[in-house]
Amino acid sequence: MDLWFNEIFGDIQAGWRVKEVLYHKRSKYQDVVILDTVQFGRMLVLDGAVMTTEVDECAYHEMLVHPPLLAHPAPKNVCVVGGGDGGTVREVLKHRTVERVVLAEIDEDVISVCKEFMPTLANTLNDPRVDIQVGDGAKYLADHPGQFDAVLSDSTDPVGPGVVLFEDPYFKAARESLLPNGMFVTQCKSLWVDAGTARDTEARLKRFFKHVLPYISTIPTYPSGSWSFLFASEGRDPRLECDKIRQAEIAKTARYYTPAHQAGAFAVPAFYFQK
Ligand code: SPD
Helix, strand or coil, X not given: CCEEEEEEECCEEEEEEEEEEEEEEEXXXXXXXXXXXXXXXXXXXXXXXXXXXXXXXXXXXXXXXXXXXXXXCCCCEEEEEECCCCHHHHHXXXXXXXXXXXXXXXCHHHHHHHHHHCHHXXXXXXXXXXXXXXXXXXXXXXXXXXCEEEEEEECCCCCHHHHXXXXXXXXXXXXXXXXXXXXXXXXXXXXXXXXXXXXXXXXXXXXXXXXXXXXXXXXXXXXXXXXXXXXXXXXXXXXXXXXXXXXXXXXXXXXXXXXXXXXXXXXXXXXXHCC
């Protein structure tokens, strides 16, 4: 039988040939699926949208984590909001300065399903430095001011329950949860498909942070294959500031990130600035 999974994203549809459906159940919050695909290996799909795959997850997780964390002189405490698949936490733990990573994920089924079916991402969630907090990430940050060197927002897109993670109260709580030198990063959709969301989110973040910079990665299983992130800080600039020793350590085992991405990823297309 010829089995395909198609993601419909606004006016775009993308399809992947599927070998097998490994898991499919509704959690308290969303429809959770794990597929074994021909081209991209195992794939986590939430509410019909591709979240991550074994093959191209490096292009998302390494880029969400390394450009910001390398711009920090010595990140010790990091909070990942969302990211129950564990890929972001795995990358954070590659920074030898990190002592504690809080994973604030609302859906505990995502964590357990990924531990079972996507161990290359989720295995590091068993690391003793990881503190898993099942619940609302926005509330967690609001309840923990002045604690983190970095907050990494590894959310779904701004639809349904993901909307709050693109709104002012969350950005305010994220800003207030940071220590001096702290930084915030969020994934922010495709500039080709929806530059408006990235522009609006950048403007929103500027209400709470002095510096906000967009950057990009190439993620073939996300709509259009090109994906954006927004970096926010009170002054640190990943294009200019980078711990070269840690960078060399990270680059040794990275599958996507190279030292050239540290500044190069911030070269976003000209049309982004042409409103
Ligand atoms: N269009 C899907 C964007 C999903 C971003 N978050 C994915 C979570 C992977 N850790």
